[in-house]
Amino acid sequence: xxxxxxxxxxxxxxxxxxxxxxxxxxxxxxxxxxxxxxxxxxxxxxxxxxxxxxxxxxxxxxxxxxxxxxxxxxxxxxxxxxxxxxxxxxxxxxxxxxxxxxxxxxxxxxxxxxxxxxxxxxxxxxxxxxxxxxxxxxxxxxxxxxxxxxxxxxxxxxxxxxxxxxxxxxxxxxxxxxxxxxxxxxx
Amino acid sequence: xxxxxxxxxxxxxxxxxxxxxxxxxxxxxxxxxxxxxxxxxxxxxxxxxxxxxxxxxxxxxxxxxxxxxxxxxxxxxxxxxxxxxxxxxxxxxxxxxxxxxxxxxxxxxxxxxxxxxxxxxxxxxxxxxxxxxxxxxxxxxxxxxxxxxxxxxxxxxxxxxxxxxxxxxxxxxxxxxxxxxxxx
Numbered sequence: 003x004x005x006x007x008x009x010x011x012x013x014x015x016x017x018x019x020x021x022x023x024x025x026x027x028x029x030x031x032x033x034x035x036x037x038x039x040x041x042x043x044x045x046x047x048x049x050x051x052x053x054x055x056x057x058x059x060x061x062x063x064x065x066x067x068x069x070x071x072x073x074x075x076x077x078x079x080x081x082x083x084x085x086x087x088x089x090x091x092x093x094x095x096x097x098x099x100x101x102x103x104x105x106x107x108x109x110x111x112x113x114x115x116x117x118x119x120x121x122x123x124x125x126x127x128x129x130x131x132x133x134x135x136x137x138x139x140x141x142x143x144x145x146x147x148x149x150x151x152x153x154x155x156x157x158x159x160x161x162x163x164x165x166x167x168x169x170x171x172x173x174x175x176x177x178x179x180x181x182x183x184x185x186x187x188x189x
Numbered sequence: 190x191x192x193x194x195x196x197x198x199x200x201x202x203x204x205x206x207x208x209x210x211x212x213x214x215x216x217x218x219x220x221x222x223x224x225x226x227x228x229x230x231x232x233x234x235x236x237x238x239x240x241x242x243x244x245x246x247x248x249x250x251x252x253x254x255x256x257x258x259x260x261x262x263x264x265x266x267x268x269x270x271x272x273x274x275x276x277x278x279x280x281x282x283x284x285x286x287x288x289x290x291x292x293x294x295x296x297x298x299x300x301x302x303x304x305x306x307x308x309x310x311x312x313x314x315x316x317x318x319x320x321x322x323x324x325x326x327x328x329x330x331x332x333x334x335x336x337x338x339x340x341x342x343x344x345x346x347x348x349x350x351x352x353x354x355x356x357x358x359x360x361x362x363x364x365x366x367x368x369x370x371x372x373x
Contacts, residue, residue, distance in 0.1 A: 044307030
């Protein structure tokens with residue numbers, strides 16, 4: 003009885019979806035951004051990555067089939083100050099000579115209801131791979147979709163900031179990552 | 190009858206700020222060329238926190254001064270020298286406000302908010318701007334050089350009063366001085 007009562011609104015929701023399936027695949031790099039906030043001595047400092055390549059396949063009608071890959075050029079970092087940029091390229095931080103790129107490969111996307119979703123996958127930085135997941139919201143406008151999300155990455159999980167930087171007293175372990183990807187629908 | 194000595198509070202604030210500003214200037218000179226390290230981030234933060242403390246103390250000191258007029262300068266002083274002394278003191282106050290303010294603005298322009306003791310975030314009065322940040326470094330240094338010169342003149346004048354004029358201008362600002370007890 004109760005199952006039927008739920009089934010009716012669910013069915014009507016299904017019919018309310020746009021008739022044609024739209025899959026967003028073409029990431030527009032110039033409109034997308036990958037930013038982060040870290041705390042040093044309690045001070046939030048903003049940074050961003052200027053170069054990254056994202057591959058995306060997202061059909062709002064079939065979110066579980068969605069895929070997302072990200073290749074991140076670590077040397078393109080703006081960590082908030084010129085001397086910080088020099089420092090984080092070094093061995094203690096990203097060691098960009100040995101590990102020029104960070105990589106994220108999605109393993110699944112689940113719908114959280116409304117326009118909210120969660121992507122899970124594997125993040126590889128500096129030779130360390132960890133499972134990560136990030137909630138995001140989808141907003142579509144015609145053939146454009148933007149994916150906005152944030153998650154917390156713990157730098158110690160990837161040995162980012164070793165040696166004298168390993169202590170979280172000056173630079174906190176938690177790094178807030180904020181992504182904004184704009185993708186257009188495939189023709 | 191007017192007071193011949195500064196109040197105990199004014200004397201305490203004067204010498205406390207002397208030590209604080211001396212320490213701040215020394216740390217500032219030491220830290221500005223340090224290579225990036227956790228130590229540098231720590232010492233920059235401590236410098237900022239101490240600088241904000243100095244800003245608060247000078248505000249407190251000025252407020253105290255408004256309600257507790259300092260003892261008058263000796264009547265034997267030439268009117269022009271009296272005017273110079275007042276101008277010197279005004280300049281000291283101006284610099285004691287301007288220096289921490291320039292540091293706060295510099296920090297904002299460099300993109301690092303000042304978070305007092307790592308707990309209380311102060312608003313950024315300027316947006317991040319590299320050129321402006323570099324300019325404010327110069328301003329901060331120039332103001333400090335100016336303060337060092339005015340303080341040298343201030344100390345020289347106090348010694349001249351004590352050693353040459355042999356009046357009470359120096360001793361009335363000294364702690365633990367038995368001479369010239371507070372008469373008000």
